[in-house]
Amino acid sequence: MHYVSAEGLTKSFGITPLFSNITFHINEGDKIGLIARNGVGKSTMLRILTGKETADKGKLWINKDVTVALFEQEPGFKEDKNVLENIFDAGNPVMNVIRQYEAATESGDADALGEVFVKMDELGAWDFEAKVQQILAKLNITYLQSKVGDLSGGQRKRVALAKTLIDIGFDHKHTLLLMDEPTNHLDVEMIEWLEHYLNGENVTLLLVTHDRYFLDAVCDEIWELERENMYTYKGDYENYMEKKAARLESENASIDKAKNTYRKELEWMRKQPKARTTKSKSRQDNFYEVESKAKQKIEDAQVQLQMKMSRLGGKIIEAKKVYKSYGEKPILKGFDYTFSKGERIGVIGKNGVGKSTFLNILQGLEPADSGKINVGDTIVFGNFSQQGLVIKDNLRVIEYVKTFAESFPLAKGGSLSAAQFLELFLFPPEKQYTYLTALSGGEKKRLQLLTILFRNPNFLILDEPTNDLDLPTLAVLESFLTDFQGCVMIVSHDRYFMDRLVDHLFVFEGDGEVRDFPGNYTQYRLWQKEQEKKGLSTLLAAPAKAAEPVVSAAQPETVAKKKPSFKEKREFDELQADIAKLEAEREKIGEQMSEAGLAFEQMSKLSARASEITTLLEEKEMRWLELSELI
Template sequence: MHYISAEGLTKSFGVTPLFQNISFNINEGDKIALIARNGVGKSTLLRILAGSETVDEGKLWINKEVTVALFEQDPKFDEAKTVLENIFHTAHPVMDAIRQYEDAEESNDGHLIAAAITRMDELGAWNFEAKVKQILGKLNIHHLQNIVSELSGGQRKRVALAKTLIDIGFEHKHTLLMMDEPTNHLDVEMIEWLEHYLNQENVTLLLVTHDRYFLDAVCSEIWELERSNMYVYKGDYENYIEKKAARLESENASIDKAKNEYRKELEWMRKQPKARTTKSKSRQDNFYEVEAKAKQKIADAQMQLGVKMSRLGGKVAELKKVYKSYGDKPILKGFDYTFSKGERIGIIGKNGVGKSTFLNILQGLEQPDSGKVNLGDTVIFGNFSQLGLVIKDNLRVIEYVKTFAESFPLAKGGSLSAAQFLELFLFPPEKQYTYLNSLSGGEKKRLQLLTILFRNPNFLILDEPTNDLDLPTLAVLENFLSEYQGCLLIVSHDRYFMDRLVDHLFVFEGDGVVRDFPGNYTQYRLEEKQNEAKKVVAEAKPVIQQSNSNQPPMRVDSKRKPSYKEKREFEMLEKELAALEAEKQQLEQQLGNADAPYDQITLWSNRIGDIANEINAKEMRWLELSEMM
């Protein structure tokens, strides 16, 4: 089914176009990643497709049967209402019933729960409620009565994501889901679950993300906005990198050819008399076309990070028997470690286990309860924190940078002025006189990185550095960090970024325990999954009660009893499976009709595939519930 057609779309803010004369199509089942540098118009294009912004020129057609859902980086809520009220905002009997049921469960009022269960039964809402429970549970959203205005930034993003996923699950099946950086503020387990969910739901997807593993797991096509144009690449991120390199090489060769022709034509133009013939006028017009092509600049602009690093002595940092607690909550229990020159360590763990506290203790920003932290005399920290820039909005970019220094030393000697250094960080002269509050999130991150690196740090601490950075900038940052000679400590949920840069991990397991894992992020996740699988197998074995009497050993049944809702779900599943099997058999008989039109046969075949997936999912759930009965 055809969802969207766009022809000749153009959008500008001021004189500079974000994109110009771009055309594309989106069909049912497409899974597309949209990538570009910050400020090129990714988010703007999503808002245009969602109907919240308009184009300057071009035609946009959206199928009337298609619902367009947009998950934005800065989600909008009714701030005075609860999480529950914001998530279940749609006025529909089923959504109302689920909202009342969730509300009753939180209140723990038996009468309200009984009334809510009756209403759920009447509307047959249990299947959708089970999906809602899964989404809320996996995104760690539990306190539904909290007021949205009191939530942290990460909590707001997760609530907005849950709201979007529940909305598209409730809408009819023809939905285009557009997501702008959905993995920001999600831990790895949540990201892996979201990958699986989006693949299982068979949604049509247009995605903006900097997470390359997530991109490869979910998308099969990449669109790139560059120099006002759109380029389409089929396949994964690696294929995109290869194809883009080949395209740039071809375009550069074409420009070199145009430059040679331009030199010849320029010499001819200078020799021409003022009165030109029709033939010479035609050649003159061609000259201006060749000139425009010859003067193109398509070199893939990159952030050059040839920054001088202060010398790092033999002694770096040593932590001896460090203890730290907040009340009854231990953060570190006797932590011991000696850092070596050039170490590259990743830090992982759930929120609230003490990662940020550890970084602060290392830098001397917080004091441990006991133990010692000894730093080498030559250590200079560069702290890229999640707090971002501390700025005054009435300053321009160039003025802000000059508050730190007028010039910056380079690794190969010499120095650059503040303006020159800004250009290396992809801030052209016209951008340098922009006010700080007008910068995008990614541009502010890039500026934050600049202000850290010019101090010549030899011990870099990067706390979620990939959030809000575009993929081209990330690739250059990774290249710089891979050659960086100082120490690196990285806190990140970006698996690709961590895998490329770290040698081992500090795993904060909670209760003050920090494990030194000898490997990268992916290796750690594989070990975790293997351990989980072993645990499941061990728990599945019957437990034998030991006894000294002559009685035979008894099996201890540790099964929990099913709730009323689970019993009802079990009964409904049996009926639904029977109905699906009957529909499948009927469709298979219809497919045997040789006279049926091709379009109808295609629809029947697709429906049989959908039914098979539904049967598999419901059978798994039936087996899970049958263990409790």
Template sequence: MHYVSAEGLTKSYGINPLFKNISFHINEGDKIALIARNGVGKSTLLRILAGAETPDSGKLWIHKDVTVALFEQDPKFDEYKSVLENIFHLQHPVIKAIRAYEAAVEAEDGARIAETIDVMNELGAWEFEAKVKQILGRLNIHHLQHRVSDLSGGQRKRVALAKTLIDLGFEHQHTLLMMDEPTNHLDVEMIEWLEHYLSAENVTLLLVTHDRYFLDAVCDEIWELERENMYVYKGDYENYMEKKAARIESEQASIDKARNEYRKELEWMRKQPKARTTKSKSRQDNFYDIEAKAKQKIEDAQLQLQMKMNRLGGKIIEMKKVYKSFGDLVILKGFDHTFSKGERVGIIGKNGVGKSTFLNILQQLEPADSGKINVGETVVFGNFSQQGLVIKEDMRVIEYVKTFAESFPLAKGGSLSAAQFLELFLFPPDKQYTYLSSLSGGEKKRLQLLTILFRNPNFLILDEPTNDLDLPTLAVLESFLSEYQGCVLIVSHDRYFMDRLVDHLFVFEGEGAVRDFPGNYTQYRIWLKEQEDKGNAVPVKQQQQPVKEAVAETPAPVAKKKMSFKEKREFEMLEKEMPQLEAEKQAVAEKMSAGNLPFDELSKLSARMQEITDLLEEKEFRWLELSEMTE
């Protein structure tokens, strides 16, 4: 089924065109990633498709039976209503029944629970309720009666995501789901669950994301907005990079050819008499076409990162027997570590286990309960925090940068003025006089990075640096950090970014335990899976007891070409078990819908429905992994 057609769409803000005369089509089942530099119109295009903005010109056709759902970076809520009311906002009978049931359960009101169970039975809503519980559980959404206005930024993002996914199950049968950076503020386990959920669901998707593993897992087509045009690439991110490089090379060769022809035609034009023949008039018209092509420029401006790092002495940071708690929440319990020059550490763990608190303690912005933290005299911190730009009042970009310094020393000698340094960060002169409030989220992140490097730090702390940064900027940041001589500490849910840069991990496991794992994120997940396959529960250990055996047991991630005998047997068992679980799920749903069961039995069936749903999800994911191996 054909969902969307666009012809000649154009959109500008003032004199700056975002895109010009772009055309595209979306069909049912398409899963498309939209990528571009910050500020060139990704979010605007999504809002145009959602009907929240209008193009300057062009035609947009959306099938009358298609519902367009947009998950935005800055979600909109009814601030004074509860989480429950915002998530279950649709007036669909099943949604209304689930909303009433969840409210009764949270209030522990036995009479209301009995009433809502009757309604749930009549509507056969238990399977939907199990799916809703799965979404809320996976996104760690509890306390449904809390007001949305009291939530943190990360909690708001997760509630908005839950609302979008639940709506997807109850909206019109044909839905185009558009998602703008859905992985921001999710921990790694949530991201992995979401990519599996979107891959398994029969959903038509247009996705903006900076997470390359997520992009490859979910999408099979990439659209790029560049130089006011749109380019379409089939396949994964690696294929896109190869095809883009070939396209730019081809375009450059075509421009070079036009320039050679232009020089010849220009000489002919100068020699021609004023009276033109029909033949020469045709050649003259053709000259202007050649001239336009010859004067094209392929501007592939790259963010440039270069800095003169402050000298880092022999003593960097020592943390000895550090303890930190907030009431019953234990963050650190006897943490020990001595940082060495050039060390690159990744920090992972679920939301709320104290990663950001650890960074504050390290920088002595927050006191530890006990223990010693000795920071070397030569250490200069550069803190790229989730807080973003800190400004007392709105000001122009150039004015803001000059509050730090008028000039910037370079690694190879010499210095740059604030204006020149801004140009290296892709802020041209006209953009430098823009007010900070007018910048896009990604441009603010880029400016934040600039102000940190302006101070020449030798110990970089990056707390979720990939949020809101575009893929081209991320690629340059990765290259810069890979050559950086100082220490780097990274908290990130971007697995690709982490894999490229870190030497070892601090894994925050909860209850104050921090595991020092010698490897990157993918290697850690492989080790974790091996422990599970062996039936070994991974014990919670203190940081000073690192996983020594992991060095030997953790190979570099290599795709398997053939299934082993054990894997073939597992694959065959999965193909038998999955239909059995589906049949049991159907039988449980029918029992729950019968309407004649006591509350205790209904509760047991509801719990079993959740278990079956989780089991099916796990087995489907494993089946997909095995099915991709060649026999």
């Protein structure tokens, strides 16, 4: 069944064009990922499809039997109503009786339950109620009687998601579901459940997300808005990256060819006498077409991150027997750890277990109940918090940056003015005089990152840094953090981001227990599933012996180890050498792939070898970790 057709859609804000003359079609069962830089028009496109905004030009046709459902980044609610009243549409008898059932269940009113049981039977609402219970449970919505106006940002987002899923679940026979960053404010287990839910439901989906694993798990086609055009790619994110590289290479070759033709045609045009009227009209027209193409510029503007890191001394941070609780809820129970230079630590756990509190305690922003946090004299924290920009006055962008410093020292010497530094972060001169309140969510995140790096930190703490950042900016941030010589601690639900950057994890398992896991997030999930199969510890409940608090890396092991054999010692040494060689080869391939004018065939070979190296490194590093436990 054909759902949507768009022909020649054009939309601008003022003089800024978002997209121009784009055409696309959506059929039943399509699952499409829409990606673009911040400010290019992703959210605007979704709002046009729902009728909340209109295009400047073009035609949009939506099948009359199709219902369009939109999950927005900033959901709208009836603030004075409770969660139940916002989720369930009182105008629908089945939804209304389920709302009454949920309210009676929560209150424990036996008389009300008896009455609503009869209504549920009469309307045959039990099957749908089971689906409702699953959605509410998986999204951890237990505050059904709370007013929406009193909820946190994450709770509001989960309520909006539950409402959307329940609405389409009730009658999704012909529903086009539009989702704008649905994974923000969800923990990893919720994201994984949402992946399975969307794959299991027969929905037609157009999705905006920065979560690359989620994109690959849910979508089988990618649309990209770039330079006012829309480009379509079948397949996953990796295929999109390869096809895009090939497209850009082809476009650049086409422009180079047009430049050569333009030079010849320009010479011909100049030789023609002004009074001559028999000049070839078709050749003249063709000249202007060639000129237009020759003067095209394919700009791949990217945030550029360079900084002169503050000197890092020998002492980093020592945490000794740290305890922290909120009322009867323990956050840390005897946390003990000594941080080392260049450590990259991921922090994971369910929402509400105290990850952000832990980061605040490390920085001295919040006191511990007992224990000590000794911070080295040279440590300069860079705190990318979920709170976002702290705006006291509605300043212009350039004024705000100058409140931190007038200039910025570079890693290779010299310095940049505040205005020049802003341009590196994709804030052109005209944007620098925009008021902070007028910036988009992604632009505010970019500006927040800029102000943190402006202070030259050597210990970066990133609390959900990927929310609202576009994929190109994320890729640059990942590259920067890979080369960053200081310490990095990351709290994120973006599994792809974590896998690329962290060496080990602090896993907040609840009840104040923190596990130090030697590996990235994917490795942890594989290990966790193995433990579950064996009937051992899980993230929610672990045996007391397995859930001991993190101990300092400097402390001796208390568990007797098997003595390594000579063969194992030799293998360990060989693995270290092999890993170093593979990392050097990967770095060299990265440099080759960044060279201009590289042929597509050569690019494909290098890309394939880079993928092989990544697989080999993962295997060797896992074996190295096993042997390092013995040696």
